[in-house]
Amino acid sequence: MAIKKTESGWKVDVRPNGRDGKRVRRTFKTQAEARRFENKILAQVADGQQYAPLKRDRRRLMEFATLWYDVQGVGLKDGRGRYRKMQQLAGLMGNPVLSTLTPMDMVRFRQQRLDAGISPNTTNHDLAHLRAMVNVAIRMGEYRGENPFAAVKAIRLPETELSYLDxxxxxxxxxxLRQSRNAHVMLVARLCLNTGCRWSEAQTLRSENVQHGRVTYVGTKNGRNRTVPLPADLFDELKAHGPRIGRLFPQDAYQAFSLALNRSGIELPKGQRTHVLRHTFASHFIMNGGDLLTLQKILGHRTIQMTMRYAHLSPDHLADSIKYGPKFECGQSGDTVRKWNPGTGRKLT
Incomplete structure (x- = not known):
């Protein structure tokens, strides 16, 4: 048994199963890595185990996508969609053998996506899905290699402006909206504005989830149900609007809302068409003195960081900058200007 320094690194040359056993030779970059490898083999032999080098894992990305779906994706609301996305990404990469990938391969793939016109935000999500896929395989003991996606950091994105209506x-x-021919669009929009729900949560609301002056949203984005009080007039209109059991709004109202928004002349950033109602509720809630923890529960945010996007709208936000910041008093014309030594704080003559 020996560890020798060679031109290519530190070489381990050992027969762990005895003189008649298979010879194992591995080269490492550092002596410490070589020593750890040798000690690991000796420990296995001391425990009565026969050392057998691990066979190289030849499974491809699509096989790990299937493993992810069977272990975790099957229990997620959007599991099938994410599984299809993983398969699509694996196909774009040529469905390579996972163990052959390096972090630089991932960087090059990311750049290819950006050059193809894919947004940085979507690219970040794609790599996050692939990283999670391999992490599940590692956690389940199904893969012993390194996660090549883990070393690639997400692209830093500028914070998007959340538009709201005054x-x-x-x-x-x-x-x-009152002029629309759609019988449901007004109430769907009011639900979003008065409770901060997502458009899809209001559109798919069932009559039995509107009870006792409250609305309960189920099947939400994060999978958690939440209940929000309703204004009395809105509660009465909802109870009188639909059937006692079943979908409250059987007809989709998104297009009717879009047409009304276009007629209003209101211009919004991309992706905030119906979401502006949710942002408007949250913004007015904070501006009128509501607290962030309550808003988090109303909106159904999993973390307070998401809700903190509205903190700057609070009337007291950073008010201490005025209270505790340096004071400046304007002198009258002809006043002597007093200079101060920044080191001692004393007046200079």
Missing amino acids: QEGIDVLFSQ
Whole structure:
């Protein structure tokens, strides 16, 4: 048994199962790595085990995507969609053998996606899904290699502006909604504005989930049900609107909302068409003195960091900067300007 320094690194040359056993030779970059490998083999032999080098894992990405779905994806609301996305990404990469991938391969793949016009945000999500896929295999003991996606950090994105409507904007939008021929769009929009729910949560609401002056949203984005009080007039309208059991709004109202928004002349950032109602509720809630922890529960955010995006709208946000910041008093014309030594704090003559 020996560890020798060679031109290519530190070489381990050992017969762990005795003179008649298989000879194992491995080269490492450092002496410490070589020593750990040798000690590991000796420990296995001391425990009465026969050392057998691990066979190289030849499974490809799509096999690990299937493993992820069987272990974790099957229990997720969007599991099938994520599974299809993983398969698509594996196909774009040529469905390589996972053990052959390196972090630089992932960096090059990410750049290919960006060059193809895929947004940085989508690219970050894609790599996060692939990273989670391999992490599940490692956690389940199904893969012993390194996760090549783990070393690639997400692209830092500028914080997006969350648009909301002021009272005038709300009045203009809802005056257009009243003119819509869709029988449901007004109530769906009011639910979003008055409870901060997502459009899909309001659109798929069932009558039996509107009870005792409250609405309960189920099948939410994060899988957690939440209950929010309703204004009395909105509760009465909802109870009178639909059937006693079943979908409250059987007809989709998204297109009717889009048409009303276009007629109103209100311009919004991309991706915030119906979501502006949720942002408007949250923004007015904070501006009117509501606290962030309560808002987190109403919106159903899993972490407070998501809710903190609205903190700057609080009337007291960073107010201490005025209270505790340096004071400046404007002197009258002709006043002597007093200079101060920044080291001692004393006046300079």
